[in-house]
Amino acid sequence: xxGTLAIAGIGPGDEALVTPEVSAALAAxxxxxxxxxxxxxxxxxxxxxxxxxxxxxxxxxAGEALRLASEGRHVVVxxxxxxxxxxxxxxxxxxxxxxxxxxxxxxxxxxxxxAMLAAAACAGAPLxxxxxxxxxxxxxxxxxxxxxxLRLAAEADFAIALYNPRSASRPEGFARALEILRExxxxxxxxxxxRAISTPEERIKTVMLREARPEMADMRTLxxxxxxxxxxxxxxxxxxxxxR
Amino acid sequence: xxGTLAIAGIGPGDEALVTPEVSAALAAxxxxxxxxxxxxxxxxxxxxxxxxxxxxxxxxxAGEALRLASEGRHVVVxxxxxxxxxxxxxxxxxxxxxxxxxxxxxxxxxxxxxAMLAAAACAGAPLxxxxxxxxxxxxxxxxxxxxxxLRLAAEADFAIALYNPRSASRPEGFARALEILRExxxxxxxxxxxRAISTPEERIKTVMLREARPEMADMRTLxxxxxxxxxxxxxxxxxxxxxR
Numbered sequence: 001x002x003g004t005l006a007i008a009g010i011g012p013g014d015e016a017l018v019t020p021e022v023s024a025a026l027a028a029x030x031x032x033x034x035x036x037x038x039x040x041x042x043x044x045x046x047x048x049x050x051x052x053x054x055x056x057x058x059x060x061x062a063g064e065a066l067r068l069a070s071e072g073r074h075v076v077v078x079x080x081x082x083x084x085x086x087x088x089x090x091x092x093x094x095x096x097x098x099x100x101x102x103x104x105x106x107x108x109x110x111x112x113x114x115a116m117l118a119a120a121a122c123a124g125a126p127l128x129x130x131x132x133x134x135x136x137x138x139x140x141x142x143x144x145x146x147x148x149x150l151r152l153a154a155e156a157d158f159a160i161a162l163y164n165p166r167s168a169s170r171p172e173g174f175a176r177a178l179e180i181l182r183e184x185x186x187x188x189x190x191x192x193x194x195r196a197i198s199t200p201e202e203r204i205k206t207v208m209l210r211e212a213r214p215e216m217a218d219m220r221t222l223x224x225x226x227x228x229x230x231x232x233x234x235x236x237x238x239x240x241x242x243x244r
Numbered sequence: 245x246x247g248t249l250a251i252a253g254i255g256p257g258d259e260a261l262v263t264p265e266v267s268a269a270l271a272a273x274x275x276x277x278x279x280x281x282x283x284x285x286x287x288x289x290x291x292x293x294x295x296x297x298x299x300x301x302x303x304x305x306a307g308e309a310l311r312l313a314s315e316g317r318h319v320v321v322x323x324x325x326x327x328x329x330x331x332x333x334x335x336x337x338x339x340x341x342x343x344x345x346x347x348x349x350x351x352x353x354x355x356x357x358x359a360m361l362a363a364a365a366c367a368g369a370p371l372x373x374x375x376x377x378x379x380x381x382x383x384x385x386x387x388x389x390x391x392x393x394l395r396l397a398a399e400a401d402f403a404i405a406l407y408n409p410r411s412a413s414r415p416e417g418f419a420r421a422l423e424i425l426r427e428x429x430x431x432x433x434x435x436x437x438x439r440a441i442s443t444p445e446e447r448i449k450t451v452m453l454r455e456a457r458p459e460m461a462d463m464r465t466l467x468x469x470x471x472x473x474x475x476x477x478x479x480x481x482x483x484x485x486x487x488r
Contacts, residue, residue, distance in 0.1 A: 011263075014265070015264070016263060016264045016265035016268070017263050017264075017265055017355065018263070018264070019255075019260060019261050019262070019263060019357065020259070020260045020261075020262070020264070021258070021260035021261055024260070058485070082357075082361050082365075083365070083369075084361060084364045084365055084369045084370075084371050084372055085361070085371055085372070086372065086373075086485075087372070089365070089368070089369035089372060089482070090369040090372030090373070090482050090483060090484060090485045091485060092369075093368055093369055093477050093480050093482035094482070094484060094485065094486075096477050096478065096480070097475075097477045100478075103477065103478035103479075104478070107480075108365075109364075109365035109366075109368065109369065110365065111261065111357045111361040111362050111364070111365040112357065112361075113263065113326075113355045113356065113357065114361065117326050117328060117329070117355040117356075117358065118355050120328045120353075120355070121326075121327070121328055121333070121352075121353035121354065121355040122353075124333070124337055124353065125327075125328045125333035125334040125336075125337055125353065126328075127328050127329055127377075128328055128329070128330065128331070128333060128334030129330075129334070129379070129385075130376070130377060130378045130379060130393055131376065131377055132374070132375065132376035132377070132397075132400075132402060133371075133374060133375055133376070134374045135373075135374060140485050140486045140487070141373075141486070141487045142487075145401075145487065148400065149374055149400045149401075149402070152396045152397075152399055152400040153376075153396075153400065155396055156376075156392065156393045156396040156397065156400075157389075157393075158376060158393070231341075233337050233340050233341045233347065234340065234344075234347035234348070235347075236337050236340070236351075238333070238334050238337035238338070239334060240334060240338060241302070241330075241334045241335060241338065241384050242338075242384045242385070243384070243385045243386075243389065
């Protein structure tokens, strides 16, 4: 019996943003693994085993998913948004690197609508010109690498999407990120705070960077900082295509 | 009669990557506008008017869509991938800026799976760490801005997704981009050439940057350059989450 493993992106929250490819994988699965709030989005049915786990358990979860697939189960690991953007796909390949017997398993990565795309759509088109995405969590990388990237991103005049800007265990990083961007001359850039986009708690707030305060973000917020040409038109924010 | 306008991302090609939100908008539309190959993906039906147009007609197309919506039509402008990433959403807001009477129209941007996410999923997880997206077309921005961004992106050690790397009218830019990345010390980085992902012509090729040649890309190719830690495991390429 050959098992399978799919690492699937279930989008930012709204079921209307889940691709048919992912819905089909969920419908064919025997086992669903993931961070508990994401597993909770998969409807229970007979024969489907749900394996919710805690945050920061990514590598253990990946190993468990591979083990189940190697035993013939049809396993789906769920990530919110897209599984390849600061999510479970890298953890699965890391687990495979440590256990080469799993390299030949039938594995698929199923893309999804990542948070910055949903946030951008809600605000207008702030990612319509060149941009970058930075994970502000320093759980797995040195904080100085984040500082360096922020400075270079400002110098490159990228729009900047900040994932995981702020959590209870990391209250200081986002405040420091705002300082760095101020030092880099970004005071007059537009900042979008997009919280829980496409869920009932959705809230979007747009300010100038000089007005941005750390407490405007929490762990459910995606922050987009416009480039130097990004501007408002009516209730929308967009990056012009044409930059001279 | 109130019209509506949706700017919708129809994903990279496979219908299984079109979100239900976008499918619903297409099913309710009276008029579809877009670049002809994308409009051709929408099935004809009675009462639906298709308005295919040429490439580089973005601003005229956006104005026409707004005019139709203001006359009470239910208009969908289609982009491949996501409409907010180097696509039609910015053009629509640009058109609104020039014609403020359209600011109050009911407009929605419907996100989709953009090419770099589909390409990354196909290759493994090369966007699992911080990354940037650069449009290599200099139709609307100075080439020197692109060169500067490439240098800063290499210095920041971002993975780099290159959209529109090469076309018949712009054969030189991608060759120059590869030179710049070589000068920046990226010879040993992994490069993924992802062509027509999720279509019957899908083809994926992975080489080291020192082996990359300009003719490996064409106008249907999305190029991803790994960061300095990106590596292979079996048939996959991924960016480790943990970088020290």
